[in-house]
Amino acid sequence: MVKERLLRAGEVELLYVKSKVYLHPTPSKKDNICGFLSLSRGPLATNNDILLSFSAENQLSKEEIKIYNNVDLHELEVDLEALQISGKRLANAVASKKREDHIVTKPPVSILVGYSFSIPLSFVFSIQVRKPSSGFWHGSLVINTKDGEKLPILFFHDNESASTLKEQKIRNQRFDPFNSSGDLYWGGDDFIKVLLKFIRVVKSTVETSVLLINPDEDDLRNFANNRRKSSIGGDSSSEAATKPIDFKMPNIGKFLNNAKWRVLETVATLGAQTKNQVVDLVDEHAPVPLKQLMSKPEVKKIGDDFDSARIYLAKWAQQVKEEAEESLKKYMLEDDIYNQINKELGSDEYLTEEEINKTSRRDPIGLTEWKSFFDYSGRLNITANEIKSKIFHGGLEPEVRKEAWLFLLGVYSWDTSAKEREELYASYETAYSDYKLKWVEDTEKRSTEFWMDQKHRIEKDIHRTDRNIEIFQNKKTKRTSTTSTGENANNSNERESSPETPDEASEPEENEEDEFNLSNIRNPHLFNVREILLTYNEYNVNLGYVQGMSDLISPLYFIYQDEVLTFWTFSKFMEIMERNFVRDQSGMKKQMLTLNKLLQFMLPKLYKHLEKCQSVDLFFFFRMLLVWFKREFEWNDVFHLWETLFTNCYSSQFHLFVALAVLSANERIIIQNLQQFDEVLKYMNDLSMKMHLDPLLIRSELLFLKFKRMIDIIDRENSIARSSGKFDNVVNVDHELRQLLNKEPIIQKEVERPEGVGGG
Amino acid sequence: MSGKKKTLLKVIILGDSGVGKTSLMQRFVDDKFSQQYKATIGADFLRKDLTLDNNKQVTLQIWDTAGQERFQSLGVAFYRGADCCILCFDVTNEKSLNNLTSWKDEFLVQSNISNPQDFPFIIIGNKIDVDDSKKIPSLQKKLNNIVNQLAVNANGLTYPVFETSAKDAINVQAAFEVVAKMALQQEEINDANANDASDDYNDAINIHLESEQRGCC
Incomplete structure (x- = not known):
């Protein structure tokens, strides 16, 4: 006989639990946080007050874990209808006794207490449902709050969760592995089903994977197309308005990107396999979109002209990565690209929101906009720096270049009429x-x-x-x-x-x-x-x-x-x-040395690896630096890159940050796959015409901002150390690195040609 | 794949700008030709597997370089461990022929070769497809002079000379087969001489395909 009692203050009744739900705070598996997703109700709580919580296992007591696991495994057997409480019965239900084995301490209502979080349903704005791909990636839920925050994504590890496994088994025995919508059953299905019992959930007609929680009229308008919305719960009768939509696409690209990376990680670590084995491996394990990608002739071709397994893999990984970035461009908003790159760079800890926002891209300056910068006498009516910043963050339309480059290159000064x-x-x-x-x-x-x-x-x-x-x-x-x-x-x-x-x-x-x-x-x-x-x-x-x-x-x-x-x-x-x-090549040597220092400063792990590859002379950057990446990018991109560099917006040597970004974008591939000087050189040479400029420019800018921030922090610490007399603690920043913050171009003139020396 | 490891031979092509270094390499490796190979900046290499007369399997790693002298001073890293050097000139450009001596000297200085007197060089005169009227006057005589001059310190070696056309695919294959044989000899000398295991550089790219399984991380 199950004991029942009334809830005390600080306690909740678990209405629903899913075990083995994970947060993936980093791409590394070992950092995954395992816990329970739950819906729970405290004393005197309405449906709107039901808490949606993630409780990390390591923050629960043994007893509580037992209760959570028990609810996870057995609650589905309870008639879900019984959980539905109509308004009439509410008071009654709230006051009634609860099963003791469903009572736990109320999860802390704040976002992120050691990765656990808890939020009343009334604060949930939307839930994006991302179904699993069988055996390949986990299904997940993305919860957006009314404040516009995105909670950590919840990943359902179906193969570990007792209730999901049990349900799958039951369905298989009934030869009905599918959920009601015909998709394969997964751990997230139950949750949504339960959610519907408590609160109004409306499927966005724009993006059907997004569920709007108790939406108001405005939300519905924003998330509805001209089509009628389809309601999968509640009794909303509001008509979808016909106002144009302003809906942010979800992170499909990022999702796809993650998926591709997972295959790559598996495959690339098998560096010594022959390419045929690799292809077999991919055939066996890759999801359909990746297989389609793999069968593209340009991807296939990579294998044909080079038979070193490592270079093959590295090039292949690079190709897939570019594909993924391309898909980011298609499916993701610029913000998401920053977030993604940011996360990878770890710049969150260095950069303020404001700094990151500054990097957002704008449309190229067209002729009309360009003309609007000048008054009737043809003088600028905004500052040159404002224009430069606009150019830096979006470039110019081709028809503007004819005039704008004259200013950028200093043929005309900005203050002329x-x-x-x-x-x-x-x-x-x-x-x-x-x-x-x-x-x-x-x-x-x-x-x-x-x-x-x-x-x-x-x-x-x-x-x-x-x-x-x-x-x-x-x-x-x-x-x-x-x-x-x-x-x-x-x-x-x-x-x-x-x-x-x-x-x-x-x-x-x-x-x-x-x-x-x-x-x-x-x-x-x-x-x-x-x-x-x-x-x-x-x-x-x-x-x-x-x-x-x-x-x-x-x-x-x-x-x-x-x-x-x-x-x-x-x-x-x-x-x-x-x-x-210059004849003695001292200018190139100096730049490669500066880049070498910058690399040590910013990407020490990669630097150590390149040291092992006898590649720290960075000779493979010679071509990129000599003609400013002219051989690396498509014709139209060269113009865009150069006008960005002409601005000296952040640094007169911003091209070195572009070079750093090339390395940063390929860091993982290089470390995992390349081991020799000639392998590195070949790989870098063959990046030519395969890189996408826009993500690279964003990455360069973020790297610069991070660099600047790092220098600022060092300077601040130094001045503290100096003022307290702790001179041993002062860190010297290399002169060449500091010079990278300078916007004045570095001019080095050739000396007179010695007698008898040719032009070679 | 065979379990036997192929010998990797490293070959460097040097010569004035525009004599056809990239074209020769492309013709040999991919059997193709274009009028519009861009001027090489920095350095790059291509690989080609070859079976020699004695059934010996080798892989040539052919390094193509920039022709303007000033760019040589930076690119010395790839000279290390070379097994053969191709000195290349343009049969319509006398200056490029006369410069072969400096290319050879430059190579020996930069590469730090242990046996400069025995090191195999081969001379290739490219662009023989062009009209005779455009060629260097009394080419054979001048060529002989240069070749003798080149071999002055070379322990009585003579350097093989090939006249080729990368454009019309004349003699390119033959020249590179000789390159491969000479390089193989040099490689064997190197192996015999250098028992110090530190020089694993020659194992450049033909690496451990079968022998080594990398641990999963």
């Missing part, structure tokens, strides 16, 4: 032709070995730079002035003025075989680029043309398609890039 800029343009035009004449009119110069070498170098490189871009492709038509495109493209007269113009008469008919004759440039745009580079070679005599510059100039030429503006934007760009090209 339209009239002043007109005058400046005229002087730029004159100056350009003066520099150009220096080589055009000097036949002696053009016959020196150095000059001819430089010309050869330029021609060789422009012939193989971005030839897939339309304006740089050879047309099948005969060269005429009409092949010029763009309003500013040079006319043929100017072009013929160059002494390096091939003799029209001697030019062979269109002939692909003629490629080796480098001087014979048929494409008018390539021709212009050569003129500009030859003039730059004269303008910056000490540096001259160096390989890699053709990669830097081609996006600029693409924007302006004009010799004068391309020349000056290029020259300004080269002021900050000159240190990449």
Whole structure:
């Protein structure tokens, strides 16, 4: 006979319990928190006051655990209808005696007391139901409170929970493993079923996995489509309004991402398996979406060109990761991307809400918005810093670049008026032709070995730079002035003025075989680029043309398609890039050293691993740093990345944070899969054209903010230490690291070319 | 997969910018050609398995590098453990031929090779597909001079010379087969010499596929 008694203060009656519900505070299994999900009612409580609680096992007494387990296992046998209490019977029910074996201490009503939490049903706004994928990931519930908070996600470990296992067994015996909606039964089903008995639950018509708890009219409007809402409980008769919806999509992408990672974790730790074994493994265990992904030709192909199991796995993992990020872009709001990256970076502990919010992305600046920054005289009516911050956080529409890059690169200063800029343009035009004449009119110069070498170098490189871009492709038509495109493209007269113009008469008919004759440039745009580079070679005599510059100039030429503006934007760009090209390579060495220090500071675990791989010289970053990731991203992304870097919004060396973000995004893959210098180099080289820029930029910004915060903390601690005389406690921050906080560009000029030294 | 571990041979291609280093490598490894390989920045490598006459299975790891001299000073890491070096020039560009000596010297300085006199070099003159009129005048004579000059300190070795066209796939395969044989010899010398186990670098990528099971973490 079960004893019954009245509830005392501080006690509740358990109405429903599910055992083996977990929180997953980190991706690591060992950090999982096991506990009970329960619904309970205290004395004199209405249905709205019923507590929804998660109680961590380790915070309950042995006796209580026994009671929770008992309710979990046996309560479902009780007729659920009996639990439903209509308003009429409420007082009665509340006052009645309770089964003693259902009474426990009231779970603490606060969010997160050592991972336990408890909340009255009236405070629950919505519950997102995420069903399990059989044998692969756990079903879970995401509870959002009325305050807009998201409680820790509850994961149902069905294979451990006594009541779920029992119910599954019963259903299997009845040959009815499905729940009422036809889906496979899982632990969360019971909970929802019980919930319906106590409170009105309405399924969102926008996202049917979201259950709205006791929603009011506004909630319903926001969560309803034009279709009628479907109510799965309660008796709501309110019509769904037709007002446009503003509903946040749930974290499907993130969810998918987690799922993919779980497969990867399993598979990638088997690093030494052959790829066939890997494929078998995936076939056996992967869920359908992942299998579909795996069968994509581009993913399959990865296996074909390289047979080292580790690189294969690493590349494959990277590919899947990119896919996952792509899906984030599709399904997640920007906020969620930050949260995800943030969580991974662990920046929560370093950054304030405000700082994190600052990183939110905006739409690119379009022409209308750009024009609105200027007054009638063409002067800025907002500050340059405001514009830079907008550009940094969203970039520019292509049609704005033509004007905006002139400011960004310092061809025009931000405080000029339209009239002043007109005058400046005229002087730029004159100056350009003066520099150009220096080589055009000097036949002696053009016959020196150095000059001819430089010309050869330029021609060789422009012939193989971005030839897939339309304006740089050879047309099948005969060269005429009409092949010029763009309003500013040079006319043929100017072009013929160059002494390096091939003799029209001697030019062979269109002939692909003629490629080796480098001087014979048929494409008018390539021709212009050569003129500009030859003039730059004269303008910056000490540096001259160096390989890699053709990669830097081609996006600029693409924007302006004009010799004068391309020349000056290029020259300004080269002021900050000159240190990449100096003869002794000291500028590149220094940047790689700074990056090395930054890596140690920010990602010490990865640094240690790269040390084992003999890769801490970071040579694999050479290409990325030399031409600012030009070879790593698609054509359109290069513009976006560069204008972000031009702003010097946070640091004149923000590109090093982009590099750090590349490493950070690949940290796990590198540590788990790569062990040798050449493996690391191959992996990093092959990231080319496979990275997504937007998530990387967000990651870079967060890394910078975290870096800055870390320096701030060190400085603060240092000043405390100094003021209390504890000088031993002072931490010295490396000069180069501190310099990363500087927004002033670092200029390093090439020294004069020593006698007898060529341009190589 | 066979249980036998293949020998990994590391080959470095050097030469002036634009002589066709990337094209030669692509032709040999993937049997393809494009006019528009971008100028190499930094370094990269490709691998190719090869069966030699004696049925010996080897894997060539071929390193492609940037041609502009100033970029060499940073990229020395990948010179370590090289088994053969290809000195490459363009048969239409006399300067690229004349520069072979400095490329060889540069390599020996940077690579820290233990037996510079015996180290195998091979010379490849690329772009023989172009019209004779564009080629270096009296190429054979000049080439012989350079080759003799290169071999001055080379213990009486002669360095093999190949004239190739990466574009038309002429002689590329043959040249790399010789590269593989020479590299294999060098590798065996290295193995014999260097019993100090610290030099596991040569085992670069052909690593432990069968032998090693990594623990699950």
